Amino acid sequence: MMSLPSAHAAASILLAILMFYGFASGRAKVETISLMTIGAIGLGLYFFPLPGSQPKDGLKLAFEGFGHYALITICALMVMGRGLVVTGALDPAARALTKLWRINHLFGLAITLALAMLLSMLVNDTPVLVLLLPIMVQLAGSGGMPASKTLMPINAALLIGGMATTIGTSTNLLVMSIAADLGMPLLSVFHFTPIVLGAALVAFPYMLFIMPRLLPDNSRQSSHTVRRFLATLRIGKDSAFVGKRLRDVDSNLPVDIKFPSGPDTPIEGNARLGISGTHASLEEALRAFDATAAPRWLIDRIRADAAKAGEDINFVEMAIALDSRLIGLTLQTAGLDHVAVIGVDQARRFQHENRECSAEAPLAEGDVLLMMGTVPNLQAFAHDDGLLMLEGAREMPRTAKALVALAIMGGSVALASFGFLPIAISALGGALLMFVTGCVKFDRVGRALSAKVIVLVAASIAIGKIILVSGAADWLGQLLAIGLQYLPAAGVLAAIMLFNTVLTNFASNATAAAVGTPIAFSLGHKLGLPVEPLVLAVLFGCNLCYATPVAYQTNMLIMAEGDYKFGDYIRTGVPLVVLMIVTLSGLLVWKYGL
Structure with a gap:
């Protein structure tokens, strides 16, 4: 008869379950749960050390994730x-x-x-x-x-x-x-x-x-309307599009780019074309036309300023305040020197307002300007000329x-x-x-770094280590072996995969591999099955790490960029795990004639 797990093993399993529940419930931040898990391991092993270890060894185990490779x-x-x-x-x-x-x-x-x-x-x-x-x-x-x-x-x-x-x-x-x-x-x-x-x-x-339908839209633009800016496209005389009409270049441009002059307008060298679109679309259009949205001499001066000061060039949105000197001026008469306006989002406050929809029109209170320059120059311009710097500054790529x-x-x-x-x-x-x-x-x-990912990685390393050294993984493996003797070959393979999938999603791939591979050999001898498909079931199970962010480092790399929650992994990963286990088990039975 199988013995009960040791106190440390039982506590490790319970802590892993509580950690998973905390992540899945979403009642507390990932960082909070991760730090609480690390603290629980450190304090628990300090007051109740593992057999043959010292209290300080427990602290080392709990916090070694922060220095882990x-x-x-x-x-x-x-x-x-x-x-x-x-x-x-x-x-x-x-x-x-x-x-x-x-x-x-x-x-x-x-x-x-x-x-x-x-x-x-x-x-x-x-x-x-x-x-x-x-x-x-x-x-x-x-x-x-x-x-x-x-x-x-x-x-x-x-x-x-x-x-x-x-x-x-x-x-x-x-x-x-x-x-x-x-x-x-x-x-x-x-x-x-x-x-x-x-x-x-x-x-x-x-x-x-x-999967895409099960996932939320966490893009920053999903919560507000993206601004469309009016700009003036300054076409160079050597542009590849000179001599063509606007309708001929539509396929090379983002779909939201609009030309007020109409699709039949011919493109001439040194021409100035009105254009409108989002910031990203304007950049793509400028690149496609090899054009600029501000005088070339001004762009060159901004780049020289950035190189001299060792600063990055930034794009930032600024709103024209009530007391700004720019009200009533145009971009040509504003006297811009070390900053440039790439586009204008006009504020339309009255139905009867008949201001021309163009970047060349006089500026008014509430207009939002898409500015380009170094941060010190942009801040000085906003302070001196009565503008409010809005959030969302973005660096220009250092090509x-x-x-x-x-x-x-x-x-x-x-x-x-x-x-x-x-x-x-x-x-x-x-x-x-x-x-x-x-x-x-x-x-x-x-x-570049995400604090949420850092503490999550540290906590997952700590929980995986305590599951292994406390004997919890070995006890779970023995429990699995007892129940599999009554299953058909497909069921044995599926159970091995599921067991290793659980280990890899809540402990680590290395733990799953280290524990699961010897179990596969033992089961093969006890059940009279060939070892190779059982080892492959272990290997496949160790790779079915879709259901939690702690399962694999790539899961954690996408967490910050996708702004994912723990529940997103469960919702999309569990069905994929089930689908893969069923399919792989069937294919292994067919391949090896079990």
């Missing part, structure tokens, strides 16, 4: 991702994907999911996500689906692709190495790829059609550093993907190079 890796990857964004290094890739998404959002998402799945079969999941994450965020801002509706399906596709080969994830390598130590022959890289691809075909429609950022990211990914360096070392080195080369400024690093 997994947390360092995640933070370093966030910094590198920030470097790609602020340098505009991924703008070309984002524009290429944008063209696909303009054909159809579902088509664009389908291509992105397939690309993510294929890449992660040979490249570690985390670097692939780091490459795709800023692209999807930029894409959301330029008319694609909200990032909160795409990042979760893309992450799931990465995880499915990652479990398709023996080298897809570090967890796969760990399971295979443990199995080899226990006597199972090593499997080739693509040995079980057809099984995973079969399950992927079943899961693909769910990720494409259903001169784009190739440097790409080289750093590419080098870090390559070193980790081909096994020359652990991902933690290559990511940390890449983050340091981002600072040294100026791709990311050290005083702006806080914008």
Whole structure:
């Protein structure tokens, strides 16, 4: 008869359940629950130490997550991702994907999911996500689906692709190495790829059609109307569009761009065209036309000011106050020197107001100006000329550093993907190079990091460690073995997958692999089943980490960008877990003739 768990094991299981309930209920912030979990482990082990340990050992276990290589890796990857964004290094890739998404959002998402799945079969999941994450965020801002509706399906596709080969994830390598130590022959890289691809075909429609519908729209623009700015497009004489009509270039522009002059207007060199659109759309139009929205000499002066002062160029919205000197003036007569107005959102207060809808019209109280300049110059302009700076300032990409950022990211990914360096070392080195080369400024690093993710990672590492060292994982494995002797082969495989899925979603992949692989060997001998499909069930279960943010580091990387809550992972991840377990179990039974 099986014995009861030890007091420490029982307490660990109870704490894991309470932590999960706290996250799932949403009654307290993730940071609060994470810190309470760490505190409970530290205090509990201080007053009730594990057998053979000292009170200070418990404190070390509770807080070691803050210095764990997994947390360092995640933070370093966030910094590198920030470097790609602020340098505009991924703008070309984002524009290429944008063209696909303009054909159809579902088509664009389908291509992105397939690309993510294929890449992660040979490249570690985390670097692939780091490459795709800023692209999807930029894409959301330029008319694609909200990032909160795409990042979760893309992450799931990465995880499915990652479990398709023996080298897809570090967890796969760990399971295979443990199995080899226990006597199972090593499997080739693509040995079980057809099984995973079969399950992927079943899961693909769910990720494409259903997951986005189950996720909220957490984009910042969902809560308010996006401003449309009037601007003047200054076309250069060498523009590729000179000699064409506006209707001929519509396919190259964002869908919300409007030209008051009409689609038949010819495009001439050195022309000034009226245009309207959102900030992101105006930037895309300016890039497409190789044009500016302010005099070129003024743009050049702003760039020179930024280079001389070592400052970034920012875009910021400013509202014209009642006492502003700009009221009644036009942009041409305003005497702007070290700042530029990119667009004007006119305040229409009276029905009878007949002011021309143009960036060239006189300015009025309440107009919102889209300004460009360095922060000190923008602040001085607002103070001197009676304007109110609104929230939402955005840095202009430092495109001169784009190739440097790409080289750093590419080098870090390559070193980790081909096994020359652990991902933690290559990511940390890449983050340091981002600072040294100026791709990311050290005083702006806080914008790249998420406090919520940091404490969540630390708490998940602590809870996984206490489940392992307290004997809770071993006790759960023994309990599983007792009940499986009465199930058919498909049920045994499904139960093993489910057991490892629970461990990987609430403890860690390494814990699931370390506990589950020996159990698979033991069950194979006791039940008279071949070991290989049971080990593959362990491997698959360790990769079905969709249901919680603590299950895998890519889950936590998307949490901040998608502004996800714990319940979002449960709502979309649990159905996918069930679908994959049923499909993979059936395919394993068919493949091995069980």
